[in-house]
Amino acid sequence: MNPSAPPPRREVRHRAPLVLVAPALLALGFLLLPLVGLLQRAPWSDLGPLLGEPIVTDALRLSVLSATAATVLSLAVGVPLAWLLARVPFRGRSVVRALVLLPMVLPPVVGGAALLFALGRRGLVGEPLHEATGFLLPYSTWGVVAANAFVAMPFLVVTVESGLRGADRRLEDAAATLGAGRWTVLRRVTLPGALPAVLAGAALCWARALGEFGATVTFAGNLQGRTQTLPLAVYLALESDREAAIALSLVLVAASLAVLIPLRDRWMR
Amino acid sequence: MPRSRPLVLVVACALPALTGACGGGEAGDADELVVLAAASLTDAFGELGEVFEDQRGVAVTFSFGGSSSLREQILEGSPADVFASASPGPMADLVEAGAVGDPVTFATNRLQIVVPAGNPGGVRDLGDLARDELLVGRCAPEVPCGEVARRVLEEAGVDAAPDTEEPDVRALLVKVAEGELDAGLVYVTDVRSAGDRVEGIDLDEAGATTDYQMAVVAGSARSGLASEFVSLVRSRRGQQVLQSYGFSEP
Numbered sequence: 001m002n003p004s005a006p007p008p009r010r011e012v013r014h015r016a017p018l019v020l021v022a023p024a025l026l027a028l029g030f031l032l033l034p035l036v037g038l039l040q041r042a043p044w045s046d047l048g049p050l051l052g053e054p055i056v057t058d059a060l061r062l063s064v065l066s067a068t069a070a071t072v073l074s075l076a077v078g079v080p081l082a083w084l085l086a087r088v089p090f091r092g093r094s095v096v097r098a099l100v101l102l103p104m105v106l107p108p109v110v111g112g113a114a115l116l117f118a119l120g121r122r123g124l125v126g127e128p129l130h131e132a133t134g135f136l137l138p139y140s141t142w143g144v145v146a147a148n149a150f151v152a153m154p155f156l157v158v159t160v161e162s163g164l165r166g167a168d169r170r171l172e173d174a175a176a177t178l179g180a181g182r183w184t185v186l187r188r189v190t191l192p193g194a195l196p197a198v199l200a201g202a203a204l205c206w207a208r209a210l211g212e213f214g215a216t217v218t219f220a221g222n223l224q225g226r227t228q229t230l231p232l233a234v235y236l237a238l239e240s241d242r243e244a245a246i247a248l249s250l251v252l253v254a255a256s257l258a259v260l261i262p263l264r265d266r267w268m269r
Numbered sequence: 270m271p272r273s274r275p276l277v278l279v280v281a282c283a284l285p286a287l288t289g290a291c292g293g294g295e296a297g298d299a300d301e302l303v304v305l306a307a308a309s310l311t312d313a314f315g316e317l318g319e320v321f322e323d324q325r326g327v328a329v330t331f332s333f334g335g336s337s338s339l340r341e342q343i344l345e346g347s348p349a350d351v352f353a354s355a356s357p358g359p360m361a362d363l364v365e366a367g368a369v370g371d372p373v374t375f376a377t378n379r380l381q382i383v384v385p386a387g388n389p390g391g392v393r394d395l396g397d398l399a400r401d402e403l404l405v406g407r408c409a410p411e412v413p414c415g416e417v418a419r420r421v422l423e424e425a426g427v428d429a430a431p432d433t434e435e436p437d438v439r440a441l442l443v444k445v446a447e448g449e450l451d452a453g454l455v456y457v458t459d460v461r462s463a464g465d466r467v468e469g470i471d472l473d474e475a476g477a478t479t480d481y482q483m484a485v486v487a488g489s490a491r492s493g494l495a496s497e498f499v500s501l502v503r504s505r506r507g508q509q510v511l512q513s514y515g516f517s518e519p
Contacts, residue, residue, distance in 0.1 A: 121404070122448040138449060139404065139432040217440070221433025222409060236436055239337040240411040 035253065042250055043243040050247040058225045059233040060251060066141060066229060067209035070148035074156045074205050079198060082160035083190075097161075104154045111150055112218025119146065120219075143220035144227050148209035155208050156201035163197020164190070200263055207259045211252060301328040302494050303348060305339045307355035307413075307481070308439060309378065309458055313514040314353070314502075320510070321501055327494055335412055335437055336360075343368050343486060350495040353483040353502075356413035360482045369484040370492075375502050376516040378456045380417050380477040382470040383445050383463075390451030395422065395472065398429040403451040406441050409434040413479065414441075418454040420476040442467070458515035480519065 043050065050056065085097055103111055119126040119137050130136050137143040167190070175189045176182075191198075213231040220227040222236070230252050237245035302321070306314050311333045318329035332339070332349075340359035343349055344366060352369055354360040355378070363369045384392050390403045398405050408415030415434060422429060432450070435441035442459045444450045446466040456479075460469035483502065485495040501507050508518055 116444075116447065116449060120447070120449045217436060221406065221444070222436060223431065223433050227433065232436070236409050236411045238341065239335060239409075239436075242341070 038246060038249055038253070041242075042246050046243060047247055047250075050244055051251065053244070055224055055228075055233060056244070056248060056251070059228050059230045059248070062141065062144070062225070062228065063210055063230040064255075066144040066148050067152075067206050067212075069145045070152055070209040071156075071202055071206045073145065073149045074153040075198070075202060078153045078156045078201075078205075079160055082157045082201075083164060083186075085157070086161045086164035100157055101154050103151050104158075108151055108212065108214030108216075109218050112147060112215035115147060115150060115215065115219040138219060139221045139223065139227060141220075141226055144216055144229060147215040147219045148212050151212050151215050152205040152209040156198075156205040159201030159204060160194060160197050163194045163201075167193045203259045203263045207256045210255060300326075301330050302350050302491060302498055303330050303332070304351040304353065304498065305332050305334070305342065305347075305349045305486075306351075306353040306483075307336045307339070308333045308437065309355055309456055310353055310481070312462060313458075313511050313516065316510050317502060317507055320506065321498055324501070325494070325497065329498070337412060349486045350489040350491050351483060351498055352486055353481065355481055356416065356479050357482055358413065358416070360484060363484070367487060369486050372482040372484040373499065373503065374480045374482050374519040375499075376481040376508075376511050377478050377519050378458055378481060378516055380414070380421055380454050380472055380479070381457050381460050382472065383442065383453050383455045383460050383467050384451065384470065385445055385448045386466055386468060388468055389448070392452045392470065394470070395425045395427045395429075395474075398422070398452055398454075399427055404432045404449070405429060406433045406435055406444055406450045406453040407431050408438055408441055408454070409436055412437060414438040414455065417477065417479050421454070421472060421474045424474045424476045456515075461515040481516070 081100065085093065085100070090096075116123060116138065118124050119129075121127065121130050121136055121138065126137065137146055171193065172185050172189050175185045180188065211231055212229070213235065216227070216229055217232055217235075222228050222232050224233075228236075230248055234245050234248045234252070237248060304314065304318070311331075314331055314333075318331060321327065321329050332342075334342075336354040336356060336359040339352060339354070340362055343352060343363060352360070352363065353375075354372075357372075360369070360372045364372060382392060382395065382398070384390060390397070390400075392398070392403070397403070407418040410416060410419055414437075433441075433444070435444070435453075438455050438459055441450075441453045442455050442463055445453045445455075446463050457469060460467055483499055485492050485499065489495050502511070512518070
């Protein structure tokens, strides 16, 4: 993530101090215990049939589709935004950065309500848009994508921005000195250097979008096959069929881990 | 903080989302009564809790939520003294599991069509909910208000495909009040709580009425007090408070 950093120090193997290991294990235990609780309740023998139910396959398909669309959207506009924040000094940049990160810390339900007030049928932009074109984001799969992108894009922006800030500016300067234009520098030096950060950011963004619940249900609603993503299906299944809820949760955990495990070693140094 | 570690952050944020949020009641003190009650009882029971505190000098702690998730909490052993359900289903499950005592029906509620103030969609009866050009919502079939909605639509022979099936009745009400839906099916008490932002349209269908039941939780360390709270709810005073929020006598 940081090409200018010194080469990784050779790990010297000596005993880790107990004063750090003990709280570290406590933290790990605390984070893992709920997962163990989930696994221990899992209806392993019925898992196959449960995961084959249309409500599960519909939700899984919709979740993967909307998380992927939200990530593509975030890449298209989020990477330029990260570049702007990392490379272009302007007045109020720290305020803009804080505003960009806001969706990360805002309760997602608040984000969903805010989206509704902006892009809903009676929303600031949504109302004129609906009247002019008949297009309506809420209650549609595009609404799910919008809610996912709103909540998950900051994860991409913050990761790419920190990658760009950590990059060695002298490489860009050298390229420019050697006669490369701004576009060439961006394409041949800056972006390749930031690629690990872009990939890491995209993975975090996708995983966050996959788990999105509050903004989605508040803005897009809940309808099987159109707006019901896996987290929504889990929430409703908890009301009626706990085994199905746990089976669905396992799918979410597995998909998230599949994206997060390679992230750690390959892209996060 | 030039080089942050977003991974730590994302794991911390993602896990609650993955497992599905689920609030739990905390263990109570000796002199407080823990009441788990359906979300639609929030205002009425809040008032009755104050009456009980005045009368008995015992604090009442409420945990309001969907009846089905409260049922799960009780089955998981959350400490509670009284359970009040918005439909007989969750209560019947708990009776069968031996988790509560004999339930009593203490109030009824009725489903109504709710429309935004001014009724922009021109909705008059259940049949209008099938109109394609309208945005119509109801509760998901997994929760009581969705169960009643389905029953009522079946009884009326209306085949209305909803645009959204909200996970709880308040979420549905908010979308109608904001004008993001043209119509929805919620309880009379919800329509009343939203004030003049919405209008309610009565339904004739018999299935629109639903029974609210309550029972003392088995293993309650304060079952005497718990029974007294149940009695208060069923008393003349309790019924007056419930009716002021739109509930009817059973």
